[in-house]
Amino acid sequence: MSLFGALTTAISGLNAQSRALGNVSDNVANSQTVGFKRVDTQFVNYLTQSTNASHSPGSVIARPDYTNGVQGTIEQSGDPLSLAIGGGGMFSVAAALGSANGRPVFDERQFFTRAGDFRLDRDGFMVNGSGYYLQGWPSDTAGSPDRTTLSPIQVNQQVFNPIATTGMELAANLPPPTPTTPISAQMQLYDSLGVRHIVNLGFSQTAPNVWDLAIDVPDDIGAAARGTAEIRFGAGGPPAVAASPDGTIAGFGTVTGSVTAAAGVTGDPAEITFNADFGQGPQTVTLNLGAIGEARGLTQFAATAFSVRNQTQNGVPLGSYAGVAMRENGDVAVNYDNGQSRIIARVPLVAFSDADKLQRLDGQAFMRTVESGEARVTDPASNGVGKLVTGSVERSNVDIATEFTKLIVAQRAYTANTRIVTASDELLQETINMRR
Secondary structure: OHHHHHHHHHHHHHHHHHHHHHHHHHHHHOOOOOOOOOEEEEEEEEOOEEOOOOEEOOEEEEEEEEOOOOOOOEEEOOOOOOEEEEOOOEEEEEOEEEEEOOEEEEOOOOEEEOOOOOEEOOOOEEEOOOOOEEEEEEEOOOOOEOOOOOEEOEOOOOOEOOEOOOEEEEEEEOOOOOOOOOEEEEEEEEOOOOOEEEEEEEEEEEEOOEEEEEEEOOOOOOOOEEEEEEEEEOOOOOOOOOOOOOOOEEEEEEEOOOOEEOOOOOOOEEEEEEEEEOOOOEEEEEEEEEEOOOOOEEEOOOOOOOEEEEEEEOOEOOEOEEEEEEOOOOEEEEEEOOOOEEEEEEOOEEEOOOHHHOEEEOOOEEEOOOOOOOOEEEOOOOOOOOEEEEOEEEOOOOOHHHHHHHHHHHHHHHHHHHHHHHHHHHHHHHHHHOOO
16 A cells, blocks of 8 residues: 555655646746736645554645735836836726727726736727726816726827916016106916917006006907006005005005906905907906015015016916826826826725735736635725836746746656656566566
8 A cells, every 4th residue: 555655645746846847937937027926836735644653645736826915026117107016906907808889898807917017009098018908096177086986097189178367366576666667567368269368567656655557458359458457555555554564465446447356355365357358258367466465466665676576377278188197196197288287097006805815817917706805996005005106017026046946946856756656666566576
């Protein structure tokens, strides 16, 4: 019995070492595969009989020991859409089953991967080198993600629609005493078609601490002059406003034309509103000059000349697609050549209680199993999923030197088992020859 036991045990050893060699071969072959997780070998002994008095040879089997949760080396990539994970999370991806009406049809099952070598395909989807589509939370117009749904991220390369100007801000200093000539300044605004127009501002001092602001829009289809507004600075100006420090806006006086200005108390915005029409209907614009009684925006302090500190407006011209960028919080931002950007989705990360129990699939992908636990989908850098590293990829976690060491050990162990087979065969032959 023991001779046959020794023979069968040695044969099981050959099978086990063959599997170990297969795992080493798979690891070495995928040492440069993005997101690949090596497979180690775990040997398990099975007994036939083992007591204090006797022990019979059993067998050994080789089980795969997965390293799905072991971090690979993060390496910079030349593609800005490439992503790597510094931690234990995974990307949620989808697999295409085919196409219908020119659009891909996706498998309803959920897939996960660490292979973040994503690029845009011809339809604008973010696809990695294995053909899996990156999924994310779609964002609304304000850029806030909808965390109730996951869908493949598609980048729309349409134009950025123009936004008409509704607000302007001016920060400048008007120098006392009374200038001999009016002070001029120019600002710009955009209409609903994205066409840029000039707004001329003329400041004329009519009395100490009192200025008239004239607003002209040369492109207005009615008349260039939009109207005037009287601006009063500090205490002593007519009427006296003791609560406003010298050099700060105390309030507004007479207004003309389409210009309006609301009276305010200290701290309220110092705003003037006027209308313009460029052929698409009246466009209301609010000019912010700071705040009542505060030294910001438009001021009147000692200076030798008029100086503009800042001027802005919230209109946007027509913009063409200029590219897409990934942010560290997972946001996918589409950039336009008008300086604007739009967030279309956020890439979440997925974590499992036991990632080593995931089902491995082709293309460095995984599927959830009962043993792995439920998928926990969350924002990057939260709840233990790791952080997102943009412009980088995660290389295989295979170490060539370690694999060669395993190779030598497996080779020697295989050879040793063949010697056991040979010896058992010779002993059995001698046993058979005893009959002679």
